[in-house]
Amino acid sequence: MSWIREGELTIIERFCANIIKAGPMPKHVAFIMDGNRRYAQKCHVERQQGHSQGFDKLAQTLRWCLNLGIREVTVYAFSIENFKRSKEEVDGLMDLARQKFSRLLEEQESLKKHGVCIRVLGDLPLLPLDIQELIAQAVLATKNYNNDVSESLLDKCLYTSNSPDPDLLIRTSGEVRLSDFLLWQTSHSCLVFQSVLWPEYSFWNLCEAILRFQMNYSALQKARDSYMEERRRQQMERDQAYVAKKLQQEGFASHGDTRRRRTLLQKCTAMREERIQGFLQALEHKRADFFERLCTVSA
Ligand code: IPE
Ligand code: IPE
Ligand code: MG
Numbered sequence: 001m002s003w004i005r006e007g008e009l010t011i012i013e014r015f016c017a018n019i020i021k022a023g024p025m026p027k028h029v030a031f032i033m034d035g036n037r038r039y040a041q042k043c044h045v046e047r048q049q050g051h052s053q054g055f056d057k058l059a060q061t062l063r064w065c066l067n068l069g070i071r072e073v074t075v076y077a078f079s080i081e082n083f084k085r086s087k088e089e090v091d092g093l094m095d096l097a098r099q100k101f102s103r104l105l106e107e108q109e110s111l112k113k114h115g116v117c118i119r120v121l122g123d124l125p126l127l128p129l130d131i132q133e134l135i136a137q138a139v140l141a142t143k144n145y146n147n148d149v150s151e152s153l154l155d156k157c158l159y160t161s162n163s164p165d166p167d168l169l170i171r172t173s174g175e176v177r178l179s180d181f182l183l184w185q186t187s188h189s190c191l192v193f194q195s196v197l198w199p200e201y202s203f204w205n206l207c208e209a210i211l212r213f214q215m216n217y218s219a220l221q222k223a224r225d226s227y228m229e230e231r232r233r234q235q236m237e238r239d240q241a242y243v244a245k246k247l248q249q250e251g252f253a254s255h256g257d258t259r260r261r262r263t264l265l266q267k268c269t270a271m272r273e274e275r276i277q278g279f280l281q282a283l284e285h286k287r288a289d290f291f292e293r294l295c296t297v298s299a
Contacts, residue, residue, distance in 0.1 A: 009067050013203050017068055020207055023214040026167035028072035032181055035173030035197030048092045053199040055100040064203050076181045138279055147238045148272055151231055156280055160185055168213045172198045188224040190216050239268055
């Protein structure tokens with residue numbers, strides 16, 4: 001039996017889903033699933049039971065998202081800080097994660113038909129040494145090419161670079177902090193904090209969060225667009241300053257010779273793209289090597 005696709009929406013849920021879908025929908029939703037232990041305490045059940053129900057709630061929430069046409073979901077299931085909890089709790093959580101996520105991955109093939117793709121990522125406790133080295137090399141290289149370093153390069157260096165930034169981030173249990181989750185990627189997301197404990201999360205809570213996203217949609221879009229425009233403007237300004245310096249070195253007046261300036265500008269952009277691609281490929285290789293070694297060690 002499928003973990004995430006069992007059951008459909010009720011008639012009333014489907015009716016409301018259709019109304020909500022008439023408005024702008026978030027394409028990518030991130031969840032900080034918080035409140036499992038408080039739920040266990042409230043219901044007088046074992047802590048592990050609270051966590052287990054939390055994982056099952058994730059399955060149910062993914063189904064709602066699928067029904068609402070949300071194709072990308074990122075969840076915070078465990079943080080580095082959570083390793084400080086008792087060994088018993090950490091082991092219990094790891095067992096649950098292994099069980100539930102492997103079930104999810106088994107369903108990957110059938111979900112692909114719905115355009116759903118699953119990636120399970122973990123946070124790394126330390127930056128792997130050779131990636132640190134690579135960054136050090138890149139920093140040295142930027143002595144000559146400091147125009148290469150930009151916010152968009154930083155985006156491309158992150159594990160999340162294959163996904164668009166979340167449009168909506170939801171944290172349950174009334175806590176109003178991000179606890180280190182996707183800090184960079186959510187700077188222009190709609191943040192919704194809800195008081196419900198994660199295992200009690202309902203379809204209606206999700207609808208409420210999406211409605212809040214829709215109410216703020218135009219402000220969010222405007223902020224995101226103007227941020228992207230500002231990035232482009234800054235890059236153009238830096239490139240133009242670089243070209244003006246080059247022209248001066250070649251003995252041209254910095255404002256003169258439009259054709260030469262245009263050629264230099266194109267060349268400068270193309271060369272930067274090439275350097276960045278090279279750097280990103282090297283980063284990708286180092287990362288793949290690191291994960292391969294990690295898997296060999298833990299196998
Ligand atoms: C979130 O619930 C799940 C994990 C952190 C693994 P908590 O375990 O943080 O539960 P509360 O917030 O203490 O109730
Ligand atoms: C938050 O964990 C991360 C997850 C929900 C996985 P906590 O609930 O322990 O967060 P803090 O430490 O209280 O912020
Ligand atoms: Mg918590």
